[in-house]
Amino acid sequence: xxxxxxxxxxxxKTYFGKVDTPVLFDIDIQIVRGSFTALIGPSGSGKSTLLNxxxxxxPQTSGEIDFDGKLISAQNVxxxxxxxxxxxxxxxxxxxxxxxxxxxxxxxxxxxxxxxKPSPETGNEALRIMERIGIEKLKNRYxxxxxxxxxxxVSIARxxxxxxKLIFADEPTGNLDRESGRAVLDLMAxxxxxxxxxxxxxxxDREVALRADYIYELVDGKLCKYLDVSxxxxxAAAEAIEDRTCMIDTIE
Amino acid sequence: MKGKKxxxxxxxxxxxxxxxxxxxxxxxxxxxxxxxVQFFLSSLIGxxxxxxxxxxxxxxxxxxxxxxxxxxxxxxxSGANSxxxxxxYEERTEIxxxxxxxxxxxxxxxxxxxxxxxxxxxxxxxxxxxxxVFVKGLTAADGLAIYKIKEKFVAGIPELASDSALLxxxxxxxxxxxxxxxxxxxxxxxxxxxxxVGGIFDLGAAAGNELVVIAMDMVRNFFAIGGVSVIxxxxxxxxxxxxxxxxxxxxxxxxxxxxxxxxxxxxxxxxRSQSASSDTIQFFVLVSISLGIASVLAIAAVQKQxxxxxxxxxxxxxxxxSKIFVIQGFLxxxxxxxxxxxxxxxxxxxxxxxxxxxxxxxxxxxxxxxxIVLALLASIFASTIPARRAAKLSPIEVIRNG
Numbered sequence: 001x002x003x004x005x006x007x008x009x010x011x012x013k014t015y016f017g018k019v020d021t022p023v024l025f026d027i028d029i030q031i032v033r034g035s036f037t038a039l040i041g042p043s044g045s046g047k048s049t050l051l052n053x054x055x056x057x058x059p060q061t062s063g064e065i066d067f068d069g070k071l072i073s074a075q076n077v078x079x080x081x082x083x084x085x086x087x088x089x090x091x092x093x094x095x096x097x098x099x100x101x102x103x104x105x106x107x108x109x110x111x112x113x114x115x116x117k118p119s120p121e122t123g124n125e126a127l128r129i130m131e132r133i134g135i136e137k138l139k140n141r142y143x144x145x146x147x148x149x150x151x152x153x154v155s156i157a158r159x160x161x162x163x164x165k166l167i168f169a170d171e172p173t174g175n176l177d178r179e180s181g182r183a184v185l186d187l188m189a190x191x192x193x194x195x196x197x198x199x200x201x202x203x204x205d206r207e208v209a210l211r212a213d214y215i216y217e218l219v220d221g222k223l224c225k226y227l228d229v230s231x232x233x234x235x236a237a238a239e240a241i242e243d244r245t246c247m248i249d250t251i252e
Numbered sequence: 253m254k255g256k257k258x259x260x261x262x263x264x265x266x267x268x269x270x271x272x273x274x275x276x277x278x279x280x281x282x283x284x285x286x287x288x289v290q291f292f293l294s295s296l297i298g299x300x301x302x303x304x305x306x307x308x309x310x311x312x313x314x315x316x317x318x319x320x321x322x323x324x325x326x327x328x329x330s331g332a333n334s335x336x337x338x339x340x341y342e343e344r345t346e347i348x349x350x351x352x353x354x355x356x357x358x359x360x361x362x363x364x365x366x367x368x369x370x371x372x373x374x375x376x377x378x379x380x381x382x383x384x385v386f387v388k389g390l391t392a393a394d395g396l397a398i399y400k401i402k403e404k405f406v407a408g409i410p411e412l413a414s415d416s417a418l419l420x421x422x423x424x425x426x427x428x429x430x431x432x433x434x435x436x437x438x439x440x441x442x443x444x445x446x447x448x449v450g451g452i453f454d455l456g457a458a459a460g461n462e463l464v465v466i467a468m469d470m471v472r473n474f475f476a477i478g479g480v481s482v483i484x485x486x487x488x489x490x491x492x493x494x495x496x497x498x499x500x501x502x503x504x505x506x507x508x509x510x511x512x513x514x515x516x517x518x519x520x521x522x523x524r525s526q527s528a529s530s531d532t533i534q535f536f537v538l539v540s541i542s543l544g545i546a547s548v549l550a551i552a553a554v555q556k557q558x559x560x561x562x563x564x565x566x567x568x569x570x571x572x573x574s575k576i577f578v579i580q581g582f583l584x585x586x587x588x589x590x591x592x593x594x595x596x597x598x599x600x601x602x603x604x605x606x607x608x609x610x611x612x613x614x615x616x617x618x619x620x621x622x623x624i625v626l627a628l629l630a631s632i633f634a635s636t637i638p639a640r641r642a643a644k645l646s647p648i649e650v651i652r653n654g
Binding site for chain 2: 048052057058077078081082084085086090092096097098099100101109110112113114115116117158
């Protein structure tokens with residue numbers, strides 16, 4: 001049995017409004033610790049919503065989320081906020097950095113929220129991460145002075161600073177040109193390997209998805225495919241993605 | 253997680269304010285101008301009122317204790333039957349047991365001075381001129397103190413000797429009397445006494461400067477007064493005079509007590525309506541400050557919605573999110589109001605220098621702190637509107653809408 005860090009059972013999400021819109025239906029997924037998992041599916045399939053639910057940003061309508069053996073979905077808003085701060089990192093399509101702060105300060109913001117003024121050691125850790133990611137020269141630049149690729153790297157550094165167990169990424173390269181997109185992906189793959197941080201990434205790019213260890217495909221809010229890329233091999237996995245039929249039974 | 257105090261909300265609030273320079277400056281100026289107006293107004297009107305009250309009763313008795321009734325009563329209804337030659341002065345024109353009253357009054361710690369006074373009307377004769385004067389017989393201690401004669405002395409020695417008189421500046425000027433000059437004082441029966449000018453005082457008011465002040469016992473002898481004409485009382489708290497007068501009025505049945513407030517109803521009404529209108533203006537200034545802060549912070553909350561969503565995604569709690577706005581309100585309020593009071597002080601001094609008015613501003617801890625505290629409270633109160641909005645914001649709203 002694989003070491004599971006995150007598990008959902010019968011997760012449902014409905015947006016309530018004038019017309020209620022059900023988005024996710026009975027989702028059961030498992031994220032293996034230290035793995036790189038891709039969430040794919042056509043647009044409107046609910047993959048971003050699923051990611052936001054898993055990341056505890058958007059409360060599910062029903063169902064449970066089990067994080068590292070803890071039933072996290074039962075916690076209240078403030079407990080969830082503290083949990084996100086301590087254990088989860090986010091990287092979004094748009095950088096979501098604060099324009100009032102420099103790159104370095106943005107990276108340290110989660111530490112501020114966690115426990116006030118960061119210690120010198122934490123400051124050094126931020127510098128070390130910046131160096132690893134190759135943005136040490138941008139330390140004192142404000143966000144508006146950075147390119148898209150640089151902004152995304154700052155986001156990655158910020159996601160790493162509190163040493164999270166899980167990083168959720170929603171189309172992190174969607175807003176970048178091909179070259180910087182590839183560089184960011186390479187970086188994320190490397191970080192995943194180096195630090196054995198579990199990563200869950202939403203992408204609509206099948207090529208990107210094939211770099212993952214596991215792939216979940218969503219169609220119309222339902223789980224359609226689950227692929228263990230390392231076992232199937234890339235070619236078989238690519239063929240499986242092309243196949244239009246759902247093969248949800250493959251989940252063990 | 254908890255442990256040591258986390259003040260990151262301050263850090264973020266401060267950064268938001270610093271980075272929103274223009275907006276911050278505008279609102280701080282707005283608060284400052286409001287507070288300056290409020291401070292200027294309250295200290296100006298406070299100063300004006302203090303000087304008016306001081307002019308009225310600063311060097312005058314606050315309570316007069318008078319003989320029970322000095323008005324002659326009309327003849328009885330059946331006037332024909334009564335003896336028309338009979339004098340109908342059944343009221344007493346003097347206070348005979350004044351010493352008891354004075355002793356009793358002096359035991360009260362609220363009372364500063366209690367001075368028996370004998371008054372009379374006479375004439376001063378000098379050369380060919382004869383001038384009617386009001387003669388006041390005072391005691392050396394309390395009497396002189398009530399009229400602050402020592403402080404308002406122009407020339408001579410402020411003492412009551414047996415052969416000298418202290419003259420108001422008006423009468424002295426009119427009769428060209430200087431220190432050491434001698435004159436006759438005559439009473440209504442034609443008796444006269446030869447007096448030396450011992451000193452000249454200037455009470456500032458026309459009536460006061462027509463006074464001739466001599467020792468009380470001399471007045472009693474000269475005008476044949478058995479008791480005293482009035483007991484003049486000065487109290488510590490000017491505004492308590494009416495209440496104290498009422499209190500002693502119940503106790504003393506045979507005399508009449510009159511407070512300065514009773515004699516100056518119109519002045520008091522004027523002062524009160526002035527205070528009321530100034531309070532009204534100040535209230536609306538405060539309301540407009542609050543509205544200004546509330547609207548600017550509400551706009552800021554909308555502008556910072558994205559940042560707030562990001563902060564919340566990273567773990568900022570609802571409470572911290574609203575704290576960020578309350579802190580901004582507090583910072584804006586404190587900087588703005590302190591600046592405002594400084595501006596108000598500047599304005600007050602410029603006003604004094606520019607117009608050359610005679611009264612001063614009432615500048616004390618109360619007039620200085622009240623506008624600061626009020627503006628601060630208003631700022632914090634105004635910031636609760638965006639604060640509530642910030643608490644309600646869900647991070648997913650921002651994330652989903654990009």
